[in-house]
Amino acid sequence: MLAFLRGKLKGYSPAALLYTQVEPLVFWVVNGLPSFPGFLLRHLVCKLLFRRLAGFIWIQPRVELVNAHRISCGSNVAINTGSYLNALGGIVLGDYVLIGSNVTISSGQHPIDGEGPEIFQRPAVPLEIVIETGVWIGAGAVIMPGVRLGRGSVIGANAVVTRSTEPFSVNVGVPARKLRSRTGFTNDTGGSAH
Numbered sequence: 001m002l003a004f005l006r007g008k009l010k011g012y013s014p015a016a017l018l019y020t021q022v023e024p025l026v027f028w029v030v031n032g033l034p035s036f037p038g039f040l041l042r043h044l045v046c047k048l049l050f051r052r053l054a055g056f057i058w059i060q061p062r063v064e065l066v067n068a069h070r071i072s073c074g075s076n077v078a079i080n081t082g083s084y085l086n087a088l089g090g091i092v093l094g095d096y097v098l099i100g101s102n103v104t105i106s107s108g109q110h111p112i113d114g115e116g117p118e119i120f121q122r123p124a125v126p127l128e129i130v131i132e133t134g135v136w137i138g139a140g141a142v143i144m145p146g147v148r149l150g151r152g153s154v155i156g157a158n159a160v161v162t163r164s165t166e167p168f169s170v171n172v173g174v175p176a177r178k179l180r181s182r183t184g185f186t187n188d189t190g191g192s193a194h
């Protein structure tokens with residue numbers, strides 16, 4: 001266990017090490033709070049910890065954010081309950097991004113080639129994920145490291161997104177494939193929200 005811990009902690013400065021311990025504690029305190037006080041407190045914590053937060057972020061209870069200092073976020077972003085975002089390699093969120101419940105967005109990957117050492121022992125490689133303005137991610141989707149979700153693209157429920165998506169495309173399945181485009185409809189200039 002000690003050897004494992006030593007390996008994990010290698011390369012961390014004391015300040016970085018302290019951050020890895022404080023961040024989960026802070027989120028633990030605010031994560032379960034319901035209703036508006038909960039939204040407000042989570043927003044304030046994100047304002048403090050994110051690399052950049054341009055406007056309000058609506059985070060439902062029981063969302064897990066790891067390496068929050070590597071998240072850069074626009075305004076009017078919502079994350080639904082049970083979702084897990086790990087910004088090891090950086091996560092960039094545009095404006096008006098909607099993330100459904102139980103979505104996984106993890107920007108790191110363990111190298112797998114070769115028989116040794118065990119994957120468990122190999123440090124994760126950081127790979128940035130970019131989610132552009134207007135993207136909607138359906139419930140249960142998994143967004144793989146290094147992927148860019150193009151402006152206004154939609155990810156269907158339970159999709160596993162292994163490749164970047166085209167702007168205004170609808171993508172479903174495992175692995176996710178383009179189902180259709182969102183463009184060419186009569187309400188392109190602004191459909192009614194009612």
Ligand SMILES: CC(C)(COP(=O)(O)OP(=O)(O)OC[C@H]1O[C@@H](n2cnc3c(N)ncnc32)[C@H](O)[C@@H]1OP(=O)(O)O)[C@@H](O)C(=O)NCCC(=O)NCCS
Binds near residue numbers: 137154172173
């Ligand atoms: C991706 C989505 C927006 C597509 O909507 P749509 O364009 O109206 O698609 P349709 O319902 O007309 O379905 C078109 C085809 O795609 C398939 N499809 C739709 N959603 C799918 C999904 N998530 N995974 C796999 N296939 C899907 C349908 O079965 C259908 O296939 P068929 O032509 O062989 O019958 C929608 O299905 C979806 O997954 N929404 C997410 C809902 C959600 O997670 N809500 C909570 C989070 S806020």
